[in-house]
Amino acid sequence: TALDIPPQVSSPEQVLAQVFGYREFRPGQREVIQTALDGHDSLVIMPTGGGKSVCYQIPALLLPGLTLVVSPLISLMKDQVDSLVESGVAADYINSTRSREQVLDIFSRIRRGELKLLYVSPERLLAGTFLERVRESQVSFVAVDEAHCISQWGHDFRPDYAALGRLRACLPGVPMMALTATADKATRHDIVQRLQLQHPFEQVSSFDRPNIRYTVAEKLQPMQQLKRFLSLQKGNSGIIYCGSRRNVERVADALLVAGYKAAAYHAGLEQDTRASVQERFLCDELDIVVATVAFGMGINKSNVRFVVHYDLPKSIESYYQEVGRAGRDGLESEALLLFDPADEGRVRSLLSSGSTNEEQLRVELHKLHSVAEFAAGITCRRQVLLNYFDEPSHKPCGNCDICLNPPTRFDGLEAAQKVLSCVYRLKQGFGVGHTVEVLMGTRNQAIAERGHDKLSTFAIGQRFSHDYWYSVTRQLIHLGFLSQDITRGSALSLNAAARTVLKGEQALELAEPRLIANSRLKGKTP
Ligand code: ADP
Ligand code: ZN
Numbered sequence: 001t002a003l004d005i006p007p008q009v010s011s012p013e014q015v016l017a018q019v020f021g022y023r024e025f026r027p028g029q030r031e032v033i034q035t036a037l038d039g040h041d042s043l044v045i046m047p048t049g050g051g052k053s054v055c056y057q058i059p060a061l062l063l064p065g066l067t068l069v070v071s072p073l074i075s076l077m078k079d080q081v082d083s084l085v086e087s088g089v090a091a092d093y094i095n096s097t098r099s100r101e102q103v104l105d106i107f108s109r110i111r112r113g114e115l116k117l118l119y120v121s122p123e124r125l126l127a128g129t130f131l132e133r134v135r136e137s138q139v140s141f142v143a144v145d146e147a148h149c150i151s152q153w154g155h156d157f158r159p160d161y162a163a164l165g166r167l168r169a170c171l172p173g174v175p176m177m178a179l180t181a182t183a184d185k186a187t188r189h190d191i192v193q194r195l196q197l198q199h200p201f202e203q204v205s206s207f208d209r210p211n212i213r214y215t216v217a218e219k220l221q222p223m224q225q226l227k228r229f230l231s232l233q234k235g236n237s238g239i240i241y242c243g244s245r246r247n248v249e250r251v252a253d254a255l256l257v258a259g260y261k262a263a264a265y266h267a268g269l270e271q272d273t274r275a276s277v278q279e280r281f282l283c284d285e286l287d288i289v290v291a292t293v294a295f296g297m298g299i300n301k302s303n304v305r306f307v308v309h310y311d312l313p314k315s316i317e318s319y320y321q322e323v324g325r326a327g328r329d330g331l332e333s334e335a336l337l338l339f340d341p342a343d344e345g346r347v348r349s350l351l352s353s354g355s356t357n358e359e360q361l362r363v364e365l366h367k368l369h370s371v372a373e374f375a376a377g378i379t380c381r382r383q384v385l386l387n388y389f390d391e392p393s394h395k396p397c398g399n400c401d402i403c404l405n406p407p408t409r410f411d412g413l414e415a416a417q418k419v420l421s422c423v424y425r426l427k428q429g430f431g432v433g434h435t436v437e438v439l440m441g442t443r444n445q446a447i448a449e450r451g452h453d454k455l456s457t458f459a460i461g462q463r464f465s466h467d468y469w470y471s472v473t474r475q476l477i478h479l480g481f482l483s484q485d486i487t488r489g490s491a492l493s494l495n496a497a498a499r500t501v502l503k504g505e506q507a508l509e510l511a512e513p514r515l516i517a518n519s520r521l522k523g524k525t526p
Helices: 012-020 029-037 053-062 074-086 100-111 122-126 130-135 159-170 185-195 222-231 245-257 271-282 316-323 341-354 358-376 381-388 413-425 432-440 445-449 466-478 498-502
Strands: 042-045 066-070 091-094 117-120 139-144 176-180 201-204 212-218 237-241 262-265 288-291 304-309 333-339 409-411 482-485 491-494 509-511
Touching: 012 029, 012 053, 029 042, 029 053, 029 176, 029 201, 042 185, 053 066, 053 117, 053 139, 053 176, 066 122, 074 091, 074 117, 091 100, 100 130, 117 122, 122 130, 122 159, 130 159, 139 159, 159 185, 176 185, 212 381, 222 245, 222 304, 222 333, 245 262, 245 288, 262 271, 271 288, 304 316, 316 358, 316 381, 333 358, 341 358, 358 381, 358 466, 381 466, 413 432, 413 466, 413 482, 413 491, 413 498, 432 445, 432 466, 466 482, 466 509
Parallel strands: 042 176, 042 201, 066 117, 066 139, 091 117, 139 176, 212 333, 237 288, 237 304, 262 288, 304 333
Antiparallel strands: 409 509, 482 491
C-alpha cells in the first residue's frame, strides 16, 4: 500500500503533518529537504535526536520512484521501518537478518514500483548484483546515515562504508544526502570526498544542549560517588556507561543489591534479554540501565534525566553522543563523568593490543587523548565541546562544574600571546610538545635540527614551568583559539579568533591549573 502523494499537490509541510504528525520543522530540516527535492547533494550534521530521519524520509515520499537509505545499524532498521509502515509509508529493509524469500519479495515490489523507501546495510548494498537490480527501477534519492563511518578520521570507521564511494558511479545524477551526528572538520571533508558529493549543501545544526549540566569528578571511590549521585536522582531515568562488560555487571549488581530498579545491558547478553531491558526502560519499569556503548543507539526515550560515565569514553564524539541521550525533552538533566587519569593508560593499552591497523590506532589514540584532556581540563565544559565540534563559543556557559565551581583565574593575555606567536613562528606545523619545548628554550635535537632555537619565541617562556605552558596551550585549544589538526600529526594551527589576542585587542583570563583532587568533589558536585 504505497502512500501515493502526487508531488504537485503535496508540500513537505503537509507530509510532516499528515505522515509524521508534527506541526513545524526543526531548524535546518526544511532547507535540507528542499535541497534533495531540487536534486542536489547535501551533508547534514545534526546532534543525536536532532531529527535527521525526516530529512530524508520526506523527500523520499515526495520524489517519484525509490529512495535508498544506507545504514550500518541493523538493529534499528526494523524499528524504523515498522514505524514508517505504521504511518502508512511503503518501506522495507534488506540486511543479513532477511531471508532469501523476503529479499526476492522486496525486489518484486520494487519492480512493480510499490516501494518508496528501502533501508539497506552497506554490505548488502555493495554485494553481488544488488545495485544493478535496483537500477532497473527508478532510484531517485540516496541517503547515507551515520556517514562518519566512511571516514578514518571519524570515531567509528567501518571498511564496508569506505566502499560506498562506488555509489556515485553506479547511480550517476541521483542526489545524495550524507547524515551524521558527529563530524569534525577532517571527517566532514572526508565524507564529501569519499561519497563524491557534488557541491553539497552543508547543514550544521547547533550542538549545544543547554539543559544538560556537565560535571567531571575525579574517580576516587566510584561506587560510593555513584550512589551519592543517584541518591539525588530518586525515581529518575538514567543510563550508566561502563567501559567493560565486567564493570557493567559489577555496577548493575551493586545497584540491584542497593534496591535500585537497574539492569545490565551489553553485547554479551542474549538478544531477548537485551530487548527486554530496552523495553522495560522505555516504559519506565526500569529506572537505570548500566550499559556498554552498545546501548542507546537510536533509543527514543525523552525523559532520561542523567547519564553517568563510570569509565572514560573513547572519544569526545562518543562522550557527546552518549550524554546526548539525556534531556531530549528539554528539561534539566545531568551528565556526570567519573575521571581517573589512569583510565587513559588502561584504554590505551587495550586499544594498542587489539589493533592491526597502525593508522587507525593513531587516530583512536588521538581521540582518546582529547577526551582525557577534556576531562582533566579547567575550561568551561560546554565551550570545550562546542569548540571541538567547530561551533565557536567564547562565553562560559554557567551550567557545568567549571562554571559553577570556578578555578582561580589570572590575566592570561601575555602568556597566550607567547604561545600563539610561537605557533605562528613554527609555521603551524608542530604539536603541543614541541611548541612548549621551544617556549621553554629546550635545546634538543628536534629543535636544533630545524633551527628553532633561532626563532624569536625561543625561550621566551623560561620563567614558567613546563606544566604551566602545557596548561596555557591546552586552554587555548579548549577555548577555540588553537586547533589541533589530526590529519597533520596533531599540529597546532591558529584559528581566526587568535588574531585579536595576538594584537592585544581583547582581554583574556585563563585558569590556574588545579589538582583535580582539590575542590571538585566538595560542594555541589558529587
Ligand atoms: P536523529 O536521527 O537525528 O537522532 P530522529 O530522526 O530519530 O533523530 O528524531 C528524534 C526525534 O525527534 C524523533 O522522535 C522524531 O520523530 C522527532 N522529530 C523529528 N522532527 C521533528 C519535528 N519537526 N517536530 C517534532 N519532532 C520531531
Ligand atoms: Zn560552563
